[in-house]
Amino acid sequence: MDRFELRYQDYSLSEDQQTVRDAFRDFFTSESPSSRVRAAEPTGFDERLWRQLSEMGAASMSLPEAVGGDDATLLDLLLVAEELGRALAPVPCIEQAVSARALHAIGAPSDLLAAAADGSSVCALAPEPVGRGARQLVPGGAVAQNVLALDGDALVLVHSDEPPAHVPNQGRTPLAWWDLAGGQRRELARGAHAVEVYERAQAEWKLLMASALVGLTEQALHIAVEFAKTRETMGVVIGSLQGVAFPLADIAIGIAGARNLTRRAAWYLENEPGVRPDLVPAAYAYAAQVATHGATTAQHTQGGLGFTTEADASLYFLRAKGWSVLFGDPVKDIAAAGRLLADELPSQTAPVLAAATG
Amino acid sequence: MDFSRVELDEDQQRFLEEVRAFTAEHVTEEVHEHERQTGSGFNLGVHLELGKRGWVMPEWPVEKGGAGLDPVRAKLLDLELHRARLPDVTMGTTRLTIGTVEKFGDPIMVAEVVKQVAEGTARICLGYSETESGSDIAGAKTRAVQDGDEWVINGQKIWTTGAQQCQYAFLITRTDFDLPKHKGLTMFLLPLEVPGVEIQPIHTYGGERTNVVYFSDVRISDRYRLGGVNDGWSVLRGPLDDEHSIGGPEAERSFQDISIGSMFVHQLERALDAAYAWAKTPAPDGSRPIDDPLVQYRLGAVALRLEASISTPGPLGRVKGSESLVLGGAELVDLVGPLALISEGHPDAHAGGEIDYSHRFAQGTATYGGTVEVFRNIIAQHVLGLPRANYPGHKVLSQKRRESSAAVASPVPQPA
Numbered sequence: 114m115d116r117f118e119l120r121y122q123d124y125s126l127s128e129d130q131q132t133v134r135d136a137f138r139d140f141f142t143s144e145s146p147s148s149r150v151r152a153a154e155p156t157g158f159d160e161r162l163w164r165q166l167s168e169m170g171a172a173s174m175s176l177p178e179a180v181g182g183d184d185a186t187l188l189d190l191l192l193v194a195e196e197l198g199r200a201l202a203p204v205p206c207i208e209q210a211v212s213a214r215a216l217h218a219i220g221a222p223s224d225l226l227a228a229a230a231d232g233s234s235v236c237a238l239a240p241e242p243v244g245r246g247a248r249q250l251v252p253g254g255a256v257a258q259n260v261l262a263l264d265g266d267a268l269v270l271v272h273s274d275e276p277p278a279h280v281p282n283q284g285r286t287p288l289a290w291w292d293l294a295g296g297q298r299r300e301l302a303r304g305a306h307a308v309e310v311y312e313r314a315q316a317e318w319k320l321l322m323a324s325a326l327v328g329l330t331e332q333a334l335h336i337a338v339e340f341a342k343t344r345e346t347m348g349v350v351i352g353s354l355q356g357v358a359f360p361l362a363d364i365a366i367g368i369a370g371a372r373n374l375t376r377r378a379a380w381y382l383e384n385e386p387g388v389r390p391d392l393v394p395a396a397y398a399y400a401a402q403v404a405t406h407g408a409t410t411a412q413h414t415q416g417g418l419g420f421t422t423e424a425d426a427s428l429y430f431l432r433a434k435g436w437s438v439l440f441g442d443p444v445k446d447i448a449a450a451g452r453l454l455a456d457e458l459p460s461q462t463a464p465v466l467a468a469a470t471g
Numbered sequence: 472m473d474f475s476r477v478e479l480d481e482d483q484q485r486f487l488e489e490v491r492a493f494t495a496e497h498v499t500e501e502v503h504e505h506e507r508q509t510g511s512g513f514n515l516g517v518h519l520e521l522g523k524r525g526w527v528m529p530e531w532p533v534e535k536g537g538a539g540l541d542p543v544r545a546k547l548l549d550l551e552l553h554r555a556r557l558p559d560v561t562m563g564t565t566r567l568t569i570g571t572v573e574k575f576g577d578p579i580m581v582a583e584v585v586k587q588v589a590e591g592t593a594r595i596c597l598g599y600s601e602t603e604s605g606s607d608i609a610g611a612k613t614r615a616v617q618d619g620d621e622w623v624i625n626g627q628k629i630w631t632t633g634a635q636q637c638q639y640a641f642l643i644t645r646t647d648f649d650l651p652k653h654k655g656l657t658m659f660l661l662p663l664e665v666p667g668v669e670i671q672p673i674h675t676y677g678g679e680r681t682n683v684v685y686f687s688d689v690r691i692s693d694r695y696r697l698g699g700v701n702d703g704w705s706v707l708r709g710p711l712d713d714e715h716s717i718g719g720p721e722a723e724r725s726f727q728d729i730s731i732g733s734m735f736v737h738q739l740e741r742a743l744d745a746a747y748a749w750a751k752t753p754a755p756d757g758s759r760p761i762d763d764p765l766v767q768y769r770l771g772a773v774a775l776r777l778e779a780s781i782s783t784p785g786p787l788g789r790v791k792g793s794e795s796l797v798l799g800g801a802e803l804v805d806l807v808g809p810l811a812l813i814s815e816g817h818p819d820a821h822a823g824g825e826i827d828y829s830h831r832f833a834q835g836t837a838t839y840g841g842t843v844e845v846f847r848n849i850i851a852q853h854v855l856g857l858p859r860a861n862y863p864g865h866k867v868l869s870q871k872r873r874e875s876s877a878a879v880a881s882p883v884p885q886p887a
């Protein structure tokens with residue numbers, strides 16, 4: 114890596130991307146209000162919403178047109194995920210999109226791909242290779258018929274006609290235990306490419322989840338800011354107090370950075386894979402930190418109210434952790450970023466040193 | 472969205488090589504040693520060489536003394552000067568203010584200054600802060616009183632970085648103590664080489680030199696006034712907003728840093744690279760610190776701060792960049808241990824003392840150019856739309872300040 118290389122620093126969205134974002138924002142605003150999010154608890158699955166979204170092509174849009182997709186990029190999917198997070202939409206859209214892309218990348222049989230693309234069955238992704246433990250809590254697993262997993266160097270699809278029982282959890286997501294060593298397993302591919310496809314799917318899941326967490330945190334912040342503009346104490350609105358305003362400013366700082374970092378990481382993954390692999394775990398870990406901290410601050414801004422189940426802020430608080438830790442401790446991603454960067458940086462530093470730039 | 476390499480055409484490639492040859496020749500170890508010794512953020516020799524090539528104001532047309540560089544070349548120049556670690560604080564304050572001088576200054580005066588700035592013979596420092604008003608810039612009470620075609624200036628500025636190597640100060644003065652606070656200010660481009668200006672150094676533990684500047688019955692011509700009398704605040708807004716980077720959208724096909732904290736980010740990059748060099752050095756038994764998961768985590772945590780800073784836009788990035796350097800610098804000192812404490816310049820210093828330096832240098836970044844708290848106020852009000860607190864001294868000059876001003880200001884001749 115050359116830190117002084119001239120590269121574009123273009124985080125902007127194209128007009129098409131803005132259209133995609135706006136369309137999904139409108140859709141989720143009208144179809145996934147907090148009443149629907151609550152109604153979908155405790156399993157965290159809204160079947161009608163899932164069907165609507167599948168019709169919109171949310172999971173298939175990033176597949177090639179030839180197999181029923183829209184040729185959308187990973188970057189486009191980030192925009193959908195951010196809107197999904199903003200609305201806390203109770204649908205396994207991220208899992209499905211990532212699995213569909215992996216099935217396509219591995220050249221899976223067309224019936225499998227078609228089912229993943231049209232949403233007629235749900236396909237989830239195992240958070241860890243089977244070698245780390247065959248019994249795994251799979252995100253989306255309680256509504257999935259298929260789970261994509263890596264066993265040794267084999268990419269396998271584990272099937273169950275009836276999804277396993279839902280496990281109640283903090284994030285109100287459709288978590289379930291899957292035995293990935295048993296059941297109906299179908300080997301899709303074996304070897305280095307299979308491992309690569311699985312790891313790529315993990316990376317994509319993390320980036321899409323990072324985007325969802327950005328959307329989640331931004332809406333939590335919005336709730337807190339609106340509250341802080343009107344709630345009064347001793348004759349002043351609380352938002353004019355720096356003890357209230359500064360933590361909210363810090364969330365805004367975190368959101369803006371996490372969103373852009375996620376975009377940059379996804380751009381590299383999609384366009385120059387292998388050049389900045391450290392950015393994926395860094396973006397994911399940062400989004401997880403920002404969401405945890407942001408949702409905590411946002412609910413606290415509402416005082417006692419924020420601690421109650423009645424407050425929408427509580428929905429955001431519970432999912433901030435309930436989503437971000439599904440693939441394991443994000444601190445491991447920080448270590449991964451640290452390890453990956455070691456190979457990207459030269460071993461020698463420039464010999465010069467001067468004081469003062471400010 | 473695009474983060475690809477900017478493809479250089481043949482001419483641009485040649486230009487890049489020209490710049491690299493320039494930095495190799497001129498931004499030498501002696502230049503760095505001079506900077507270590509003085510902390511002045513400026514090197515006269517290099518600055519004049521830059522001026523010869525039109526590179527002080529590289530995007531200005533050649534007729535105006537610039538080099539007429541297109542944005543790609545200008546950015547290449549910028550990157551290579553950063554790579555070579557050119558001490559550039561004074562060039563920065565000059566560039567920040569010259570546009571406003573052009574816009575508001577007397578045309579004949581402007582023509583002179585523009586020429587000198589471009590060739591490098593004139594530099595401009597920022598005369599905003601006073602001992603009693605830093606964050607509260609509009610509380611300035613350095614007094615300017617009109618006397619015919621002249622102004623008489625009395626008072627004192629502090630933190631006037633680079634004044635000792637500048638010909639002009641972009642100076643904020645008070646011309647009316649009774650009007651609302653922001654309405655009684657007048658801006659000047661004050662020539663520093665006139666009787667009554669006294670510059671004294673202040674040293675920071677970050678290594679920088681800055682100054683106190685005293686003005687005692689300093690007389691300057693009215694041609695050095697910028698904008699209308701008592702209209703200084705609208706003159707100041709331009710460079711102030713630039714420094715605070717309010718506005719700047721995330722442009723398409725842009726290769727500019729989106730964060731205004733990117734200056735601080737460069738220092739964190741150097742410290743992190745130095746820490747990696749340490750972590751990748753094998754011990755006699757062949758083990759390397761980087762093979763330890765805890766070290767991976769600690770380096771990753773600083774890398775995360777760095778990357779988040781690079782990607783955080785505008786005024787938000789200013790806070791993030793500074794705080795990442797403050798926290799990251801401290802973390803890297805802990806990680807590398809006592810070795811990181813050895814002073815720069817000592818042969819045993821790790822990577823030239825980069826980590827030690829970062830930790831010290833970092834602290835100033837939270838203060839100058841507007842403190843991180845001032846920026847949080849800006850974010851709260853302008854990004855989040857939260858109401859501003861009602862401070863008694865927001866719109867009016869506080870009584871305390873008026874009284875203390877009357878006490879310290881030397882008697883000045885009244886306008887005829």
Ligand SMILES: Cc1cc2nc3c(=O)[nH]c(=O)nc-3n(C[C@H](O)[C@H](O)[C@H](O)COP(=O)(O)OP(=O)(O)OC[C@H]3O[C@@H](n4cnc5c(N)ncnc54)[C@H](O)[C@@H]3O)c2cc1C
Nearest residue numbers: 597598599600604605606630631632838839840841842844
């Ligand atoms: C190395 C260095 C170089 C500098 N160079 C220049 C220069 O070239 N030209 C120039 O004019 N100035 C310069 N400055 C001055 C700098 O801009 C001021 O130091 C800065 O604006 C803070 O002002 P102050 O030091 O008076 O602190 P104060 O404004 O008194 O602040 C003290 C503390 O209170 C906090 N605070 C103040 N107001 C608020 C508020 N409204 N809300 C919340 N917290 C608040 C601050 O954040 C700070 O922590 C430089 C400073 C340094 C250290």
